[in-house]
Amino acid sequence: MEGELPRSGWREMALWLIRRRRLFRVTGDSMTPTLMSGAVVMLDPRAYRSRSPQEDEIVVTRHPRNTGLQIVKRVAAVIESRTESSAPSIRLILASDNAAAGADSRTFGPVALDLVLGKVVSCLRQ
Amino acid sequence: MFQEAIANLIAKTAVETVSAHCDGPCGVYDPASARIAAEAALSMTKKIIDLGPADSADHNTYGRFVAIKEQQAHLAKEELLILWTDYFKPEHLDEYPDLHEKFWNAAKLCSAVKQGVDVDAANDLMAAIEDIHNVYWATKGRDVAYYVAT
Numbered sequence: 070m071e072g073e074l075p076r077s078g079w080r081e082m083a084l085w086l087i088r089r090r091r092l093f094r095v096t097g098d099s100m101t102p103t104l105m106s107g108a109v110v111m112l113d114p115r116a117y118r119s120r121s122p123q124e125d126e127i128v129v130t131r132h133p134r135n136t137g138l139q140i141v142k143r144v145a146a147v148i149e150s151r152t153e154s155s156a157p158s159i160r161l162i163l164a165s166d167n168a169a170a171g172a173d174s175r176t177f178g179p180v181a182l183d184l185v186l187g188k189v190v191s192c193l194r195q
Numbered sequence: 196m197f198q199e200a201i202a203n204l205i206a207k208t209a210v211e212t213v214s215a216h217c218d219g220p221c222g223v224y225d226p227a228s229a230r231i232a233a234e235a236a237l238s239m240t241k242k243i244i245d246l247g248p249a250d251s252a253d254h255n256t257y258g259r260f261v262a263i264k265e266q267q268a269h270l271a272k273e274e275l276l277i278l279w280t281d282y283f284k285p286e287h288l289d290e291y292p293d294l295h296e297k298f299w300n301a302a303k304l305c306s307a308v309k310q311g312v313d314v315d316a317a318n319d320l321m322a323a324i325e326d327i328h329n330v331y332w333a334t335k336g337r338d339v340a341y342y343v344a345t
Contacts, residue, residue: 097214141214
């Protein structure tokens with residue numbers, strides 16, 4: 070289930086130039102072996118404007134208990150709850166690839182979609 | 196090659212970081228924070244007993260002592276629960292199968308100290324925290340002597 074992240078090609082770099090991608094440097098080991106500490110990844114901030122996150126995608130989100138902290142995790146499950154009166158609310162169960170090193174939704178619970186900054190689409194440097 | 200070089204140049208401009216750390220980024224845990232709160236609760240328990248039956252002039256002091264005791268006992272419980280749930284991992288259970296029992300008992304003792312004026316419970320809590328101190332530092336491979344402030 071742990072899909073590899075593609076390397077950033079020319080297209081990704083061009084999208085970064087026109088500000089359609091954001092760069093993030095990864096610190097910590099909870100996403101190894103997919104992302105080593107020090108890796109630089111590209112984030113698509115618009116990925117979830119027109120669709121919901123899917124299982125297995127890697128996202129950057131604010132920590133639910135400490136919104137000043139941005140974390141990178143893999144989507145383990147998507148919970149969609151529908152109510153009659155309002156739009157469906159989407160929450161994500163997030164997991165670390167390296168489960169032994171990481172606390173994730175097992176400790177901080179599901180994460181609301183509005184905390185998600187976008188989808189990690191490629192890896193510029195491993 | 197050329198693409199790799201450009202990628203590396205762009206990568207150098209990455210200033211924002213995302214954490215793939217365990218939970219919070221600090222990773223600083225120490226059973227001492229629970230010990231200090233438990234020790235304060237023990238001290239307040241003794242002070243309440245020393246105060247004896249409160250006459251009207253002492254009601255304020257009595258009330259303060261009780262409030263501080265309850266606050267510190269609650270804080271000790273919070274600190275223990277954070278240590279239990281955030282620091283300890285399943286692999287620690289292999290070496291310390293009674294880990295959950297230790298924390299559960301310590302948390303229950305915090306409640307007893309908070310609810311009553313019970314020196315025995317407060318002393319038992321201190322002993323439970325000393326036990327947890329020993330387990331915690333053993334998992335870190337460090338020999339850290341236990342001490343109390345009073």
